[in-house]
Amino acid sequence: MKKVITHSGSFHADDVFAVSTLQLHFGVENIEVVRTRDEAIIAAGDIVVDVGGVYDPGRQKFDHHQNGAPVRDNDIPYAAFGLVWKHYGEALAGGPELAAEIERKLVLPIDANDNGVSLFENTRPDASPLLAQDVIGLFKPEWGSEASMNEGFLTACELARDVLSRSLLHIRADQAEKDYVRSVYGSASSKEVLVFDKQVSSIHLVEFPEVMAVICPNEEGNWSAAMVRKTYDSFSTKRQFPAEWGGLRDGELAVASGIADAVFCHKALFLFVAKSREGAVAAANKALTQG
Secondary structure (H helix, E strand, O other), X not given: XXXXXXXXXXXXXXXXXXXXXXXXXXXXXXXXXXXXXXXXXXXXXXXXXXXXXXXXXXXXXXXXXXXXXXXXXXXXXXXXXXXXXXXXXXXXHOOHHHHHHHHHHHHHHHHHHHOOOOOOOOOOOOOOOOOHHHHHHOOOOOOOOOOOHHHHHHHHHHHHHHHHHHHHHXXXXXXXXXXXXXXXXXXXXXXXXXXXXXXXXXXXXXXXXXXXXXXEEOOOOOEEEEEOEOXXXXXXXXXXXXXXXXXXXXXXXXXXXXXXXXXXXXXXXXXXXXXXXXXXXXXXXXXXXXX
């Protein structure tokens, strides 16, 4: 049984995810979490996280509040989550590439927030995004409550473990999907419209400039034709389905498109659904010809 020490009192996404990483790595049943600021208890801990004023992975000390705490090459300071992930992430993820993806998507934003570094500007002040730190904060006792802060912390860790586990699951699957997409792309003789036997996301085709549309089965047993975005961070697609198809369904769409088994065309003109593979391919080809 390893004794993991972190600070008592209020908690944040940083210390929650740091402890959760250790719970996943060693097994929840092999970790005793102690929340304290007692220096004697901290000194006796097997692993110390976000308290103690020391970063020394050789001694299993992972704090970032002291002068001279580590800063990344991109100038985002490490927080406790990042320091724990730096030491344990690769083993937990199963490789450096997967660990780096978790670092980019989950660790960096949490570390940045904990160190007061803003990663983005909200362009819509009338909308408030719910970020990871906000979700974790929901597990703190509400004002006026007599609920236990320690119990709230441990409950938040349960969620964080699920988030980490699901993130790892999806990143591994995402890599397998990318490998499959690249394999089909590499073997295709004509690359403007690529046809897949498995459901894939068209976002994986952005890197190939000549690919305009992706055909694949969907979860409802139909076939989708999806236009590929121009860039990863844009909703604008390289081509569109004809404007007169937008928002139509079934018989109306069949008449407008000339595709007998047409099911649906999105009003934003990036997606067409047909009952058959042939119908989806025909829709994509018509869109490219008319475009």
